[in-house]
Amino acid sequence: MNMNLFETKIGILGAGAIGQLIGFQLHQAGAHLNFIHKYDYSCDEVVNFTDLDRNEHQYQIRALTASDPLVKRLKLIIVCVKAYHVVDAIKGIEPFIAKDCHIVLLHNGLGPHLEISQYLKANQGLSLGTTSQGATRDFKWSVTRTGKGLTQLGHCIGQPLNADLKQLLLAAIPNSEWTDEILPSLWYKLAVNSVINPLTAINSCKNGSLAHQDYSNTIQDIISELMLVAEHEKLPIERTLVHDRVHEVIKLTQNNYSSMHQDIAHQRQTEIDYINGYLVKLAHKHQIHIPTNKKLLDSIRLLSQQRQ
Numbered sequence: 001m002n003m004n005l006f007e008t009k010i011g012i013l014g015a016g017a018i019g020q021l022i023g024f025q026l027h028q029a030g031a032h033l034n035f036i037h038k039y040d041y042s043c044d045e046v047v048n049f050t051d052l053d054r055n056e057h058q059y060q061i062r063a064l065t066a067s068d069p070l071v072k073r074l075k076l077i078i079v080c081v082k083a084y085h086v087v088d089a090i091k092g093i094e095p096f097i098a099k100d101c102h103i104v105l106l107h108n109g110l111g112p113h114l115e116i117s118q119y120l121k122a123n124q125g126l127s128l129g130t131t132s133q134g135a136t137r138d139f140k141w142s143v144t145r146t147g148k149g150l151t152q153l154g155h156c157i158g159q160p161l162n163a164d165l166k167q168l169l170l171a172a173i174p175n176s177e178w179t180d181e182i183l184p185s186l187w188y189k190l191a192v193n194s195v196i197n198p199l200t201a202i203n204s205c206k207n208g209s210l211a212h213q214d215y216s217n218t219i220q221d222i223i224s225e226l227m228l229v230a231e232h233e234k235l236p237i238e239r240t241l242v243h244d245r246v247h248e249v250i251k252l253t254q255n256n257y258s259s260m261h262q263d264i265a266h267q268r269q270t271e272i273d274y275i276n277g278y279l280v281k282l283a284h285k286h287q288i289h290i291p292t293n294k295k296l297l298d299s300i301r302l303l304s305q306q307r308q
């Protein structure tokens, strides 16, 4: 690797479970890591991390305010905030980042990447990713890794990610791969979230309950509508693979409560507008009807209102 790892400054925006998980993995790989936070001061923080074998680790990071001069030195910023915060988060750091800084978005759902291009300068670039690694945040700077899973990353727009940084990311994140076609990979994950997240939130159940026969028609309808939208978007995804992926994740995560179930239970904003809502928006653009996804979108919006 040509680049000195300790000069390779990487920033993580969003210190939730996934942000801290990727942060720990990069720290272990020797990257010089900073978090960027929303506060107007920079400070040192001690981060706790529990791995899959229940070993506890502690390390120190610097949490930077966006205007800290160190932010200008970051070569790569991985954005791990919820989908509905991505655009504002990028707008907030955009005046302070280097002219050649690369950005990676890692969130559930799709949509924000379409808005980000207007904020990128000529030498900046955007990659997208999806991860099925599991982690839970125990308290502010403490995360436990709860599951292994594939992480896929790939180029979206602008300048491609520097080869050394790409190699560092792939070496740091276990079971990760770079794919030349990231959008189809993100659509497979979109399918998983379009089925599991709203159905578990509406029926107040664990992911595994969706394996019951009662849900099979609705799941088929959600997938058929997603395939219709994908066809209009000219996305090369295969129905049998979508179906198999959805059922595989239902099984693998059978004891989990989905993020949307948890968001509704804790009266937090959900990512529905970037999951089924994203499909409904595209369907509207193509003037096609996707009533099952529309109904799920409306039900989650109603549930959110009722819980406020």
Ligand code: KPL
Pocket: 108, 192, 193, 196, 197, 207, 249, 253, 256, 257, 258, 259, 260
């Ligand atoms: O991504 C998830 C989520 O809950 O948001 C799945 C894969 C459905 C796991 O719960």
